Amino acid sequence: MVLRRTKTKTSQGSCRIWNISILAVVFLSIYNILLTLKLMYTPDCARSPSPALKMPQKAQKCDPPRQSYSQNDPIFKLDLRLGRWDTRLQYKLFDNILVGERFASLSEFHKTCLATQTSLDKIASLIEVSANWNGPISLATFAASDDELNSLLLYILFLRECNAKIREQVSFHFAFPQSQRPRNLNIDFDKLQQMNCANPFGVLQQLVKQYLKGTTKWRTKLPYPQNHLRNLARKNCQSKFVFLTDVDIIPSRNMAEELDAFLEQAVCKGQCAYVIPTYELDDRVRFPPNKTELIRLANKGLARPFHHKVFIYNQFATNFTKWQSSLNEIPEVHISHPVTNFEFLYEPFYVAPDTVPPHDERFVGYGYTRNSQVYEMYVAGYEFLVLSPIFTCHWGLQVKRTRPPWREHQNNLNRKHFDGFKREIFAKYDKDPLHMMSLRKN
Numbered sequence: 001m002v003l004r005r006t007k008t009k010t011s012q013g014s015c016r017i018w019n020i021s022i023l024a025v026v027f028l029s030i031y032n033i034l035l036t037l038k039l040m041y042t043p044d045c046a047r048s049p050s051p052a053l054k055m056p057q058k059a060q061k062c063d064p065p066r067q068s069y070s071q072n073d074p075i076f077k078l079d080l081r082l083g084r085w086d087t088r089l090q091y092k093l094f095d096n097i098l099v100g101e102r103f104a105s106l107s108e109f110h111k112t113c114l115a116t117q118t119s120l121d122k123i124a125s126l127i128e129v130s131a132n133w134n135g136p137i138s139l140a141t142f143a144a145s146d147d148e149l150n151s152l153l154l155y156i157l158f159l160r161e162c163n164a165k166i167r168e169q170v171s172f173h174f175a176f177p178q179s180q181r182p183r184n185l186n187i188d189f190d191k192l193q194q195m196n197c198a199n200p201f202g203v204l205q206q207l208v209k210q211y212l213k214g215t216t217k218w219r220t221k222l223p224y225p226q227n228h229l230r231n232l233a234r235k236n237c238q239s240k241f242v243f244l245t246d247v248d249i250i251p252s253r254n255m256a257e258e259l260d261a262f263l264e265q266a267v268c269k270g271q272c273a274y275v276i277p278t279y280e281l282d283d284r285v286r287f288p289p290n291k292t293e294l295i296r297l298a299n300k301g302l303a304r305p306f307h308h309k310v311f312i313y314n315q316f317a318t319n320f321t322k323w324q325s326s327l328n329e330i331p332e333v334h335i336s337h338p339v340t341n342f343e344f345l346y347e348p349f350y351v352a353p354d355t356v357p358p359h360d361e362r363f364v365g366y367g368y369t370r371n372s373q374v375y376e377m378y379v380a381g382y383e384f385l386v387l388s389p390i391f392t393c394h395w396g397l398q399v400k401r402t403r404p405p406w407r408e409h410q411n412n413l414n415r416k417h418f419d420g421f422k423r424e425i426f427a428k429y430d431k432d433p434l435h436m437m438s439l440r441k442n
């Protein structure tokens with residue numbers, strides 16, 4: 001009896017093992033078939049946008065796998081009660097709130113860091129900037145309410161998730177005004193899951209629409225601290241040279257590598273700033289892949305010097321006629337010509353070591369922000385050398401519009417500050433090459 005029972009037990013046992021094996025084989029086969037099907041039908045997700053990305057529909061066609069966020073995410077280390085103050089205790093600045101995975105190593109490898117700044121509404125330009133610029137990018141951002149900050153962070157996380165180049169290259173910084181300080185971090189991660197990587201511009205439009213609802217009124221009164229943000233972005237660059245731009249200024253392709261080759265052998269006696277010419281482009285064209293194509297567009301009226309119609313002094317001294325006329329150029333980056341007719345209000349985008357004077361933070365909002373810094377460089381004795389065949393572009397042919405009153409108001413305040421600024425510059429350098437001290441009677 002004992003024996004029989006054991007035998008039955010054993011045969012029952014082997015039967016169960018047999019069943020389990022069959023189940024396992026069936027399960028594995030089905031799993032295998034499913035995996036094969038998944039591989040066959042998953043579209044090939046490009047991790048980064050196409051280089052010519054401009055319109056939303058040219059972006060990625062599918063979502064990359066979503067990360068899951070936890071309370072350990074670096075973004076939660078952002079403590080809004082901390083940060084460092086600007087000199088007037090009006091703004092609080094936070095360095096490196098999210099750091100590109102390769103930002104540090106790219107900074108060691110490349111000679112130039114692209115430093116730039118933006119508010120939420122323009123941040124999507126970063127997609128195109130990072131598509132063309134393969135070096136490190138230091139981006140300062142600004143938000144002035146809980147809603148705006150949380151939308152901004154949400155969108156930055158979205159960009160980092162959907163775009164490998166942004167995730168790797170960009171280090172993000174952040175500033176807020178003491179008078180409108182955000183207090184609560186409350187990122188809507190459920191919303192993040194629903195944001196569509198294929199449509200970054202549409203996603204941004206939605207976000208901006210929501211946060212603008214309650215904030216339009218004070219936003220026109222609250223000036224955007226351009227120069228604080230420029231300094232924040234500049235000082236977080238780790239490479240020897242800095243290329244400071246506005247976020248919607250798109251560098252020509254592979255500029256970081258081309259500048260590496262140029263700066264390797266560039267000899268500068270004294271103090272040099274390398275000017276990169278800036279054009280504005282008709283919205284209907286594709287981003288020109290090279291200078292030849294840019295000039296072809298310019299000859300057809302589809303591209304022209306930046307702010308040519310709005311404010312010609314802005315870039316006039318760069319001498320685009322001369323830059324465009326050089327025929328049979330070498331393809332390597334070289335100095336096309338020096339700026340010989342420097343004039344007040346010239347504000348080129350340039351590459352220089354970050355020992356250039358800071359952007360004066362008494363200028364807040366619009367007016368005298370970049371050109372006052374370039375003016376100081378000129379008085380300090382910097383030489384401006386125009387490079388070719390690299391360039392930058394801004395989308396849209398700009399036409400003169402009447403300034404909104406709030407912008408006129410900011411400009412007037414800054415004009416008053418400039419009177420003090422120019423006297424300080426005169427006292428500091430004991431030079432007045434543009435006769436600024438004798439121009440105004442009062």
Ligand SMILES: *[C@@H]1O[C@H](CO)[C@@H](O)[C@H](O)[C@H]1NC(C)=O
Pocket residue numbers: 289290292293
């Ligand atoms: C410049 O771009 C145009 C348009 O894509 C192309 O046809 C041409 O070969 C390029 N020229 C050079 C020198 O690379």
Ligand SMILES: *[C@@H]1O[C@H](CO)[C@@H](O)[C@H](O)[C@H]1NC(C)=O
Pocket residue numbers: 316317318319321322340341
């Ligand atoms: C531009 O260069 C041309 C040719 O060298 C020169 O005649 C002209 O004065 C320059 N213009 C400016 C604004 O520098």
